[in-house]
Amino acid sequence: MSLDLPEDFLYYLQSFSKATNSLAGVSTPSWTPNRLVDHAEIDNITNALFNKPILRKPCVLFEEGDKAILYKDIDTDIFNISYIYLRKPKRLTLENPPAETYTNECELDPYLHPDIVEIAVKLFIEDYKYKFARSAQPQQA
Amino acid sequence: MTVREMQAAFDMQIQLISESLAIEEKPDSFTILYFLNTAQDKYLKDVYLSKGRMQDNIEFIQQRSDVLRNLIVRRTMMSPDSPIAISATEVD
Numbered sequence: 651m652s653l654d655l656p657e658d659f660l661y662y663l664q665s666f667s668k669a670t671n672s673l674a675g676v677s678t679p680s681w682t683p684n685r686l687v688d689h690a691e692i693d694n695i696t697n698a699l700f701n702k703p704i705l706r707k708p709c710v711l712f713e714e715g716d717k718a719i720l721y722k723d724i725d726t727d728i729f730n731i732s733y734i735y736l737r738k739p740k741r742l743t744l745e746n747p748p749a750e751t752y753t754n755e756c757e758l759d760p761y762l763h764p765d766i767v768e769i770a771v772k773l774f775i776e777d778y779k780y781k782f783a784r785s786a787q788p789q790q791a
Numbered sequence: 792m793t794v795r796e797m798q799a800a801f802d803m804q805i806q807l808i809s810e811s812l813a814i815e816e817k818p819d820s821f822t823i824l825y826f827l828n829t830a831q832d833k834y835l836k837d838v839y840l841s842k843g844r845m846q847d848n849i850e851f852i853q854q855r856s857d858v859l860r861n862l863i864v865r866r867t868m869m870s871p872d873s874p875i876a877i878s879a880t881e882v883d
Binding site for chain 1: 792793794795797798800801804805808818820822823824826827828829830831832833834835839840845846848849852853857858859861862863864865866867868
């Protein structure tokens with residue numbers, strides 16, 4: 651099952667599935683946390699030598715490009731998925747925000763704002779130094 | 792801090808670093824906004840998403856969820872009958 655992640659998705663934090671499980675006798679859909687797995691575990695959750703694999707909880711795997719896949723076993727039926735994630739901060743603008751993804755006020759905690767300005771200045775200075783160094787290089791004929 | 796206040800703080804720091812830089816290479820608003828937006832992204836990446844293992848990053852973010860509360864979102868995807876349905880495929 652592939653999860654369609656929203657455009658503002660930055661980082662996965664946690665997810666839950668509202669599911670039933672015929673093997674465990676859970677016939678009323680109930681919320682259960684999904685387990686985050688990595689690629690090393692994929693073989694274990696998708697293959698079993700003689701039987702179908704049994705997953706105690708649905709498993710979430712993230713692939714490159716922020717693609718999320720939810721694995722479940724044959725006894726589990728999933729009705730809803732709830733997930734918690736860190737979203738990208740809105741773009742800063744001086745004008746009236748032209749879209750929902752823009753803001754006139756930094757969304758990070760106010761005490762971090764001076765740090766953001768400091769990082770921005772450092773990045774600008776690095777860029778300026780690079781340009782300065784390039785313009786100072788003697789031109790080759 | 793509003794974006795305008797951040798821009799003013801940026802200008803002031805540039806001025807403190809170098810008088811000539813502030814006058815000769817004074818960055819325009821567009822440039823300042825570019826660097827402020829890049830700084831936001833860099834801060835999140837360097838501080839919260841640089842622990843190596845995904846699980847470590849998640850735990851670190853969850854411990855500091857009060858700082859990032861504006862950026863933490865919960866979404867629910869509905870059942871296949873819903874307009875924002877997901878397609879289910881079983882693991883064979």
